[in-house]
Amino acid sequence: MTTDVRLGIAHVPTHAPETLRALAEAAEAAGLDDLWVWEDCFKQSGLASAAAALAWTDRIRVGLGLLPVPLRSTAVTAMEVATLARTFPGRFVPGVGHGVQEWMGQSGVRVSSPLTLLREHTEALRRLLAGDEVTTSGRYVSLDAVRLDWPPTEPVPLWLGGVGPRSLALVGELGDGLILANALTPDDVRGSVAAARSAAQDAGRELTDVHATLIATTGPRAQERLDAELPQWGAEPGRGIGAAGDAASIAAAVRTLVDAGATAVAIQPSASEPDLPAFARFLGAEVRPLLTSVG
Structure with a gap:
């Protein structure tokens, strides 16, 4: 049986912004399906990273997980997403979320009801990207006859991130896709x-x-490096999170996530990864063939 999982790689902000170009080009050359960029406070701009990666490549799909909605007005988000969607049709997947509340507080944009904001933002953003004129007056999102001059020429998938029960319920209600956190066990993924x-x-x-x-x-020292990486993401070693070893070990871990419900898996390099392009080539040449021959 052949799996239909999309295999990608994530550019995580534990690596400097200037490492993105070489990784994007290597990921595309290696035949990977996706490149995912992040927006974490106060590290890197997700939209700037996505725009650069799209410009440096021709085929690979670029996903952005996630844009914290308190940091931007809905109209600005719509303009940014529409611009990338029109410039690189069919290759950009934006994702939105309510953000890490501690960071939102540091930024001066924390709200008392993050899920209400995410709902209002998502509903208005979807209508703007569809080319509608939007007038709305919500608790957090207010627009007066706003319409994009240059809406996307084809539908743009709008993915949402979630962890808690209420967030996951909102993703199911409004999202075109679910973006899960990076340090989850297969059982966590299955439940989410x-x-x-x-x-x-x-x-x-x-x-x-x-x-x-x-x-x-x-x-070298793959398991040791994984064990050192996990605490950076709030996870403890030995709980079945992550994978360390050869291509077969990583492919087996990917298949476990697919069995738990994932349709796209991005491999996240550790902060200690010395050569991101080589890691992308390894995934394309050695891990991907195992996923297309064993289900």
Whole structure:
């Protein structure tokens, strides 16, 4: 049986912005499906990274997980997403979330109801990207006859991130895809997918796309490097999070996430990874063939 998982690589802000170009070009040359960029406070701009990666490549899909909605007005987000979607049609996947509340507080944009803001932002953003004129007056999002002059020429998938039960329910209700956190066990993934898909079914929708991230290391001291990496993401070694070892070990971990409901998996290099382009080539040449021959 052949798996249909999309295999990608994540450029995480533990690596400097200037390392992105070589990674993007190597990931595309290696035949990977996706390149995912992040927006973490106060590290790197997700939209700037996505725009650069799209410009440096021709085929690979570039995903952005996630844009914290308190940091931007809905109109600005719509303009930014529409510009990239028109310039690189079919290759950009934006994702939005309510942000890490501690960071939102540091930025002076923390709200008392993050999920209300995410709902209002997502609903208005979707209408703007569809080319509608939007007038709305919500608790947080207010627009007066706003319409994009240059909306996307084709539908743009709008993915949402979630961890807690209420966030996952909102993803199922409104999202075109679910973006999961990076340090989850397969059981965590399975439970999150089930919750989001149940909410989608209750809303009369179908949630098919699920993006998961797998922290992985290979080469010398792979397990030691993985164990040192996990605490940076709030995870403890020995709990079945991440993968360390050769291509077969990493492919097996990817398949476990697919069995738990993921349809796209991005491999996240550790902060100690010395050669990001070589790691991308390893994934394309050695890990990907194992996923297309074994299900």
